[in-house]
Amino acid sequence: MAESTVWWLLAGAAVAVELVTGSFYLLMLAIGLSAAAMAAHGGAALPAQLVTAAVVGGGAVGAWHVVRGRRPAGPSASANPDVNLDIGETVVVEAWQPDGTAQVRYRGARWTVAHLPGAVPAPGPHRVREVVGNRLIVEKL
Numbered sequence: 001m002a003e004s005t006v007w008w009l010l011a012g013a014a015v016a017v018e019l020v021t022g023s024f025y026l027l028m029l030a031i032g033l034s035a036a037a038m039a040a041h042g043g044a045a046l047p048a049q050l051v052t053a054a055v056v057g058g059g060a061v062g063a064w065h066v067v068r069g070r071r072p073a074g075p076s077a078s079a080n081p082d083v084n085l086d087i088g089e090t091v092v093v094e095a096w097q098p099d100g101t102a103q104v105r106y107r108g109a110r111w112t113v114a115h116l117p118g119a120v121p122a123p124g125p126h127r128v129r130e131v132v133g134n135r136l137i138v139e140k141l
Contacts, residue, residue: 004038028057091136
């Protein structure tokens with residue numbers, strides 16, 4: 001079996017394992033394995049192929065780590081409107097209780113709401129900012 005075939009099989013195996021595990025870093029390593037296959041097609045010796053796989057794969061992993069680290073973290077799942085469709089909806093608070101909570105009708109049921117930390121509770125319309133367990137965290141509109 002040709003050396004390039006072995007590199008291509010290893011790259012395919014890395015992609016298959018990535019599909020099962022969801023680790024994007026394996027795709028970066030597969031790029032390095034593909035580069036080694038190309039080096040083998042070009043007639044490079046085995047040590048040069050190994051160095052190519054290590055440098056390209058390691059460089060791709062390092063570059064992805066840096067790019068991913070510079071991206072701002074998104075909101076948590078409890079405050080992410082892409083995950084929780086209640087975020088951004090409006091509820092009307094009639095009266096606040098002394099403990100800083102209130103009861104509202106929302107989606108056909110009674111919900112407990114709490115205001116954002118540091119906000120002064122006031123009756124009226126509020127926007128849902130976060131869902132924590134079965135409690136809505138709201139802000140005054």
